[in-house]
Amino acid sequence: DTAVSQTPKYLVTQMGNDKSIKCEQNLGHDTMYWYKQDSKKFLKIMFSYNNKELIINETVPNRFSPKSPDKAHLNLHINSLELGDSAVYFCASSQTYRGDSPLHFGNGTRLTVT
Amino acid sequence: GENVEQHPSTLSVQEGDSAVIKCTYSDSASNYFPWYKQELGKGPQLIIDIRSNVGEKKDQRIAVTLNKTAKHFSLHITETQPEDSAVYFCATLIDSGYALNFGKGTSLLVTP
Numbered sequence: 001d002t003a004v005s006q007t008p009k010y011l012v013t014q015m016g017n018d019k020s021i022k023c024e025q026n027l028g029h030d031t032m033y034w035y036k037q038d039s040k041k042f043l044k045i046m047f048s049y050n051n052k053e054l055i056i057n058e059t060v061p062n063r064f065s066p067k068s069p070d071k072a073h074l075n076l077h078i079n080s081l082e083l084g085d086s087a088v089y090f091c092a093s094s095q096t097y098r099g100d101s102p103l104h105f106g107n108g109t110r111l112t113v114t
Numbered sequence: 115g116e117n118v119e120q121h122p123s124t125l126s127v128q129e130g131d132s133a134v135i136k137c138t139y140s141d142s143a144s145n146y147f148p149w150y151k152q153e154l155g156k157g158p159q160l161i162i163d164i165r166s167n168v169g170e171k172k173d174q175r176i177a178v179t180l181n182k183t184a185k186h187f188s189l190h191i192t193e194t195q196p197e198d199s200a201v202y203f204c205a206t207l208i209d210s211g212y213a214l215n216f217g218k219g220t221s222l223l224v225t226p
């Protein structure tokens with residue numbers, strides 16, 4: 001029943017490890033996003049995909065690699081995790097790739113790197 | 115797009131009072147101004163938005179006003195209730211127009 005679902009909800013890992021976060025939407029939307037929210041609640045766009053095609057890559061380190069196997073899924077793989085990667089990562093979807101198309105967010109994945 | 119300043123960062127009001135949060139943007143070409151509400155442990159949720167051809171929009175207890183000349187827009191919540199307590203974000207479009215650039219958020223606390 002959940003519109004945008006992310007797994008896992010919490011992720012605790014050590015520096016240098018590689019981890020993945022998965023996202024699925026059942027709204028039939030064409031576009032999906034990853035946003036990062038830091039400890040001060042600042043919310044910043046990382047990536048967006050429209051129908052499996054990369055639209056936005058906002059100066060994110062190469063250690064972050066999004067993958068969209070189909071338009072209902074957008075996963076985020078992070079290599080060589082660093083302390084500064086600790087944050088809440090939000091997946092979102094919208095009906096179209098236009099920025100004025102309302103965003104539907106998941107409930108976030110809290111990543112803690114120790 | 116880019117550069118949206120949001121004030122205040124925290125706001126505490128008593129139940130029944132009004133709350134106003136203001137955002138200032140730099141790009142005069144900006145034409146879409148949404149407000150999102152984030153409750154604890156959840157993702158942000160769109161509560162109201164306005165486009166540049168409209169000066170004000172209302173939805174029950176919430177309203178958004180836009181002053182294009184001064185390049186600012188504000189969220190107004192009347193008759194606040196404890197369930198209005200949350201973090202509120204304003205946003206504008208990034209330069210490409212394909213995503214949102216969020217303000218730094220306002221933590222609103224409504225005390226009974």
